[in-house]
Amino acid sequence: xxxxxxxxxxxxxxxxxxxxxxxxxxxxxxxxxxxxxxxxxxxxxxxxxxxxxxxxxxxxxxxxxxxxxxxxxxxxxxxxxxxxxxxxxxxxxxxxxxxxxxxxxxxxxxxxxxxxxxxxxxxxxxxxxxxxxxxxxxxxxxxxxxxxxxxxxxxxxxxxxxxxxxxxxxxxxxxxxxxxxxxxxxxxxxxxxxxxxxxxxxxxxxxxxxxxxxxxxxxxxxxxxxxxxxxxxxxxxxxxxxxxxxxxxxxxxxxxxxxxxxxxxxxxxxxxxxxxxxxxxxxxxxxxxxxxxxxxxxxxxxxxxxxxxxxxxxxxxxxxxxxxxxxxxxxxxxxxxxxxxxxxxxxxxxxxxxxxxxxxxxxxxxxxxxxxxxxxxxxxxxxxxxxxxxxxxxxxxxxxxxxxxxxxxxxxxxxxxxxxxxxxxxxxxxxxxxxxxxxxxxxxxxxxxxxxxxxxxxxxxxxxxxxxxxxxxxx
Numbered sequence: 001x002x003x004x005x006x007x008x009x010x011x012x013x014x015x016x017x018x019x020x021x022x023x024x025x026x027x028x029x030x031x032x033x034x035x036x037x038x039x040x041x042x043x044x045x046x047x048x049x050x051x052x053x054x055x056x057x058x059x060x061x062x063x064x065x066x067x068x069x070x071x072x073x074x075x076x077x078x079x080x081x082x083x084x085x086x087x088x089x090x091x092x093x094x095x096x097x098x099x100x101x102x103x104x105x106x107x108x109x110x111x112x113x114x115x116x117x118x119x120x121x122x123x124x125x126x127x128x129x130x131x132x133x134x135x136x137x138x139x140x141x142x143x144x145x146x147x148x149x150x151x152x153x154x155x156x157x158x159x160x161x162x163x164x165x166x167x168x169x170x171x172x173x174x175x176x177x178x179x180x181x182x183x184x185x186x187x188x189x190x191x192x193x194x195x196x197x198x199x200x201x202x203x204x205x206x207x208x209x210x211x212x213x214x215x216x217x218x219x220x221x222x223x224x225x226x227x228x229x230x231x232x233x234x235x236x237x238x239x240x241x242x243x244x245x246x247x248x249x250x251x252x253x254x255x256x257x258x259x260x261x262x263x264x265x266x267x268x269x270x271x272x273x274x275x276x277x278x279x280x281x282x283x284x285x286x287x288x289x290x291x292x293x294x295x296x297x298x299x300x301x302x303x304x305x306x307x308x309x310x311x312x313x314x315x316x317x318x319x320x321x322x323x324x325x326x327x328x329x330x331x332x333x334x335x336x337x338x339x340x341x342x343x344x345x346x347x348x349x350x351x352x353x354x355x356x357x358x359x360x361x362x363x364x365x366x367x368x369x370x371x372x373x374x375x376x377x378x379x380x381x382x383x384x385x386x387x388x389x390x391x392x393x394x395x396x397x398x399x400x401x402x403x404x405x406x407x408x409x410x411x412x413x414x415x416x417x418x419x420x421x422x423x424x425x426x427x428x429x430x431x432x433x434x435x436x437x438x439x440x441x442x443x444x445x446x447x448x449x450x451x452x453x454x455x456x457x458x459x460x461x462x463x464x465x466x467x468x469x470x471x472x473x474x475x
């Protein structure tokens with residue numbers, strides 16, 4: 001995606017004026033324009049303060065000012081100068097105005113010279129501000145590596161390369177966004193990933209017409225897929241763990257890394273992929289299978305537990321004696337349906353309060369606040385203990401998987417099913433289940449030939465077994 005068309009000319013003064021007009025160093029204090037006179041030649045350097053180490057720049061300047069022969073303004077002089085006198089590891093020569101502007105804004109150093117004809121030298125001396133590769137808070141494991149992706153693209157690709165020392169690992173560079181010009185890396189194993197799918201995904205990324213990717217992978221997701229506001233199911237799975245990303249690549253998947261985002265986007269994505277966790281593979285197969293089956297059972301229960309409980313209260317006469325304990329002795333002053341909705345909202349309110357509470361107080365305040373609110377609500381008579389019990393189970397069960405978007409999708413389906421059950425009884429419950437399955441089945445994702453409900457639709461028994469049970473490989 002080119003923003004600034006054209007190439008440099010053989011007129012050095014015109015080239016400087018052109019870049020001055022685009023970069024506007026006089027308007028921004030951090031865009032530096034430096035003039036040097038070396039061996040009777042004028043050099044103009046452009047770079048951004050803060051993206052380059054002072055020591056590296058000082059070494060470059062010390063060496064350059066000592067050069068005795070720059071060239072004679074003939075074709076190839078810029079290339080010869082770069083090969084003979086620039087000792088930096090990454091050096092390029094180009095006449096593209098768009099490429100020069102992009103490189104300066106990305107943190108590289110550009111050198112124009114009146115002896116370089118219609119070319120300029122690009123030197124990569126940049127060092128981006130970066131945090132340490134600590135274990136991600138949202139994807140922790142009991143066993144295994146403790147590193148995680150960061151906001152710097154090159155660091156993230158290096159962490160994958162460290163785990164896959166195979167030249168078949170391909171990392172394609174793309175640039176997206178008219179204003180942000182965000183760097184994107186598409187990672188896959190040549191020969192294992194579906195080549196047609198990789199080509200289609202690459203074409204979709206290259207054809208994106210968007211102004212910015214300020215919000216990283218979320219902006220990229222919304223640009224790739226035309227979202228339907230009424231369908232809450234997540235479109236793309238992401239991970240902050242390099243080991244999980246490397247495993248996905250080795251299994252034939254595709255990973256997309258976005259600069260300024262510590263998350264890797266996983267392609268293709270199915271609904272059942274969200275219920276896999278890295279810990280499953282750091283334990284023996286029996287333990288991993290137990291954890292995975294338990295996760296499936298608990299998480300799927302969260303969709304239907306409150307609607308089914310409400311049905312049991314409405315039809316308590318058909319309950320066997322062994323299930324009479326489901327009927328609350330003191331149902332509270334408010335209707336059960338209203339109690340359930342209030343607690344659903346209260347749980348999200350506690351989450352918001354916890355997010356905005358200083359870290360020193362967040363854990364204690366959220367726990368104490370939840371206990372106090374629940375105890376007072378029961379004492380006053382607003383809520384019955386049974387509602388607190390079931391909603392507490394739902395709140396805790398939501399943390400059995402790490403994707404918040406999927407958790408909220410299930411929450412919306414639970415509320416819709418509960419409302420329909422209140423209105424239409426058994427028929428409403430059945431309609432809620434149908435709506436849940438329909439929304440999941442029609443969810444749009446960049447899956448190529450694979451359905452969002454694969455391996456359920458189309459049915460693949462072996463793949464389903466690998467998803468539910470911890471076997472040697474995933475599908």
